[in-house]
Amino acid sequence: MRLLAFLVAALLVIPNSLASYITINAQLPEISANENAVPAKFTISNTGDERAFSVQTSFNSAGDFLFPILFHGELEPEKQVDTFFNVNITGSPLPGRYPVLIITEYADANYYQFSAVSSSYIAYKERTSSEVNGFLDDVDVPKGGGAKTKLRVVNRGSAERSVKISVYVPKELFAIRNTSVLLKPGEQASIDVEISSLAALQGSTYTVFATIEYEDSGKHYSSFSRGLVRITKNEGVFSNTAIGVAVLVMAFAALAYNFSLRKR
Numbered sequence: 001m002r003l004l005a006f007l008v009a010a011l012l013v014i015p016n017s018l019a020s021y022i023t024i025n026a027q028l029p030e031i032s033a034n035e036n037a038v039p040a041k042f043t044i045s046n047t048g049d050e051r052a053f054s055v056q057t058s059f060n061s062a063g064d065f066l067f068p069i070l071f072h073g074e075l076e077p078e079k080q081v082d083t084f085f086n087v088n089i090t091g092s093p094l095p096g097r098y099p100v101l102i103i104t105e106y107a108d109a110n111y112y113q114f115s116a117v118s119s120s121y122i123a124y125k126e127r128t129s130s131e132v133n134g135f136l137d138d139v140d141v142p143k144g145g146g147a148k149t150k151l152r153v154v155n156r157g158s159a160e161r162s163v164k165i166s167v168y169v170p171k172e173l174f175a176i177r178n179t180s181v182l183l184k185p186g187e188q189a190s191i192d193v194e195i196s197s198l199a200a201l202q203g204s205t206y207t208v209f210a211t212i213e214y215e216d217s218g219k220h221y222s223s224f225s226r227g228l229v230r231i232t233k234n235e236g237v238f239s240n241t242a243i244g245v246a247v248l249v250m251a252f253a254a255l256a257y258n259f260s261l262r263k264r
Helices: 002-018 240-261
Strands: 024-027 031-033 037-046 052-061 072-074 081-091 096-107 113-124 133-137 139-142 146-155 161-168 174-176 177-183 190-199 205-216 219-234
Touching: 002 024, 024 052, 024 096, 024 113, 031 037, 031 081, 031 240, 037 052, 037 072, 072 081, 096 146, 096 205, 113 190, 113 205, 133 161, 133 205, 139 146, 139 190, 146 161, 146 177
Parallel strands: 031 113, 096 219, 133 219, 139 219
Antiparallel strands: 024 037, 037 081, 052 072, 052 096, 096 113, 133 146, 146 190, 161 177, 161 205, 174 190, 205 219
16 A cells, blocks of 8 residues: 555656746837937846746847847846846838847756747837738647648728738747738738747747838838747657556556455
8 A cells, every 4th residue: 555655646746847937028118219329128037936047138120220139147036137228220210110029048957948039119200000910820830840820911001001021939939031912901911821840848838929011101110910839749658648647557556466465
């Protein structure tokens, strides 16, 4: 019976063996820019229960905006770090609203690399409102494989729009980034987006973004569409479920063995 108690206890411990996790939250409030350099505040936090290592953040914007790369080092659980920096305007962008993609990279205690994508805007001289919106469907992607999702783009305006579309995914995934579409007034288009898993973890969920941009009457317009990519869990020989079944089998085998000994 002692063996049975030990096996049952081991079974109960298994679900908790993977309880440790890192959750990175990155926040960049929308930036309003009128000068060649504008101050910005970036906040990053770890709401998980495991320390994050080698944390750094980079920014990607379609306009002539120059962002620094921010190095945060280690980020303790439940810790928040605020960073202040300047965004430099290097050219002569059109007035309007531009998308900003935030790419945060970090590692766990085993030096396994992770990344996450989040979003914000920078409004240069004027905050425009886009008449073209997108809707990115969630998708399940098998580990090491690929799958297609749909991006539906709608032109709610009264003029034809030449729209540029870009897809941004974490570094564990891959997607063909750029495409374009011509939309008539009131027209909707459906675009296939192929997303592949490179180093994504089984059972994980990743946030991905599509940016939708166009120009009209000397102004820039943009909007975001957000979707989720779920990495299909491929449970192998050493998965939690398989181990749990094995422990149960051993427990029943121990019971049967003890019962046979009593009959003797």
